[in-house]
Amino acid sequence: MTQLPTRLRSTTGPLLLEPGRVLLPEGLMTAYAVVVEGGEFRAVGPAEEIRRERPQLTPVELPGHLLMPGFVDAHHHLTQSFGAALAFGEPSEIFRRVWVPLEGALDAESAYVSAQLAALESLRGGFTTVADAGTRADVDVDVLADAARDAGIRCVLGLICNDVGAGGAGDRTPDEVLRAAEKHLARYAGEPLVHPTLAVSIPEAATETTLAATARLAADSGTVVQMHVNEHLAAVERSLVRHGLRPLEHLARVGALGPQLLAAHATLLTPSELTLLADTGTAISYNPVASAWKGNAVAPAAAMAERGIRFGLGTDGTRGDGFRLAEAAEFAQRLAHGNAVGDSSCGAGWTWLDHAVRGGADVTGLGAVTGRVAPGLAADFLLVDVDTPELALSWDLPWELVRRGNRDQIDAVYVAGRPRIWHGRPTGFDADALVRRAVELSREVVGRAPVVRTHPTSSVAAASGRGAAR
Incomplete structure (x- = not known):
């Protein structure tokens, strides 16, 4: 050594x-x-x-x-680091019961410390860039920008553009959303480490007008719209009931697909939806650890690679280790798709390494930067x-x-x-002091957040003899 x-x-x-x-x-x-x-x-x-x-x-x-x-994390939530383990063992769509309440309990200091703690973990794991998909905390997003600057990490910073209530801040008019989006993009123009993007939590959190308008604005500005798409069965079924279309199909109908869309997860894709992605140049964040920890399925990333669909790898805030993320990307493909058909390569190591670096930069709009x-x-x-x-x-x-x-x-x-x-x-700040303050603040934040979990902690479950059943 x-x-x-x-x-x-x-x-x-x-x-x-x-x-x-x-x-x-x-x-x-x-x-x-x-x-x-x-x-x-x-x-x-x-x-x-x-x-x-x-x-x-x-x-x-x-x-x-x-x-x-450096690794590029194509999908992160910097203001969720105080409650990472709250999601363990929980059923899908935990954003409604865990993440929205948790982020809603953050103030400016706790949001900053949460984001810097997440940035520190990412840097330690070899990530030089993280894409934050938009915080639901009621704070100025510049708090997150400050945390990224102070940590020294490159940050693709999303601004939530919801205009209906689902999934976070909403109940605004499309015009109000668009004005805020334009200000966000202008605010960070020319910043060395902070790269502004737009974000919609899930397709149902925005009107068709806003979905189309944010897509146009991002395309015209050379940035992206980050959005959770086709992640959970419940969301797919709600979209079918409401629109007669799956979420990705709905986005195609309103004109929101294209190179400017960074669709997170996309674990539930039909063959025709893979064709939609390939034909429109839409990008995907493949988040394999999230699939294992809290998802319904594994995105068909090997098929995406074969068809030339653009994708990067994202942690979804699970753990900030670039090498373990690349391993999970290959491992998940092997278990979900490769073993059943005798594919002993599953893209080989170089595929997942390349998508962890160059692919991530491409889908986050930074292909000409990093x-x-x-x-x-x-x-x-x-x-x-x-x-x-x-x-x-x-x-x-x-x-x-x-x-x-x-x-x-x-x-x-x-x-x-x-x-x-x-x-x-x-090299630029006191990690021990940051962690101590994060421990203090996390106790306060989680204590006042109306988080709803379906399971007790593992220690409580083991002590009560319920670990195996619940």
Whole structure:
């Protein structure tokens, strides 16, 4: 296990890095160098060539390390970190009984601390970008932007655009929603780390007018609309009763499908809906851990990959570990689809690794900003120790990163060329103080939130002998 030079912890560049291996879109490269300057990758290529072109820079040799793009979490809820375990063992559509009440009990301080805590977990797990799907807390969303800035993570920040009551803030006119959306997009124009997007909780939380208007605004602005779509059986059935159409079909009818839509989950898709996605360029956040913990099904991501449907990987706020997310993506496909037909590859390791980085950047609207190690893109990257018992005997590193990688092997996390995590600890703030304050505030918030759970905690259930039944 190779130690990083300590000077990398405090310097921001220019840097000429020569890691043992570099992960590029075309595959793993050896004897390559990367130049980081001004928060960007300035040069990527064979080490000898880069040294000749940049004689003024002293190379930093990093044997035993992989330089790879940071993970992109295509679907998160930053203001739900105080109650993550409240969802364990609960039936689907927990947003009605857990998340809406919990977020409704947040004030500005607790929303900030919740978001920064989530950002810290994400950074520790190798995520350099997180897409927040819009908070239901009654606070200015700039609270979340401040938390992301202070943590040093890139944030795709959604603004809830509901105009009917379901799923959070609603009961506004379409004109009021559109004006707020335009202000949100203008507010963060040009921000280095905060990228504004729009969000609708679920299709039934917005009128047809607003669904169409937000789609047009996002398309015209070069951003996305984040929306939970075809996630739970109950929501699909409500849409069939109300519209005679499934949620995705309803969005197609009102003109809301297209490259500007980032549909979260999409676990319940018919063959014709897969064709709709492929034909319209609509993007998906495939959230495999959420399917295991609180969902009805697993999205057919391997079929999406085969048909060229755009998708990234999202945690849904479950756990912030990029390698475990990539493993879950492959694992869920194998159990849900591959084993039944004898597909022993299920896309292979590189598919899930690519969609965890480049795919996530694409679907969140940041394909021209991050997700790859390439000149001109943001220097959002990881330095991963591959000289470990799990990875040193390597025959196929992309597969091994998916199956055997974990956050402990991430020695450093850089966002916009700055070191944000160094051996698991943040470089810009006191993690211990943050966690202590989060514990205090979470007790207060959960205590006053009208959360409704169908099961007791596991400790209570075990003590009462009800663990097996309930």
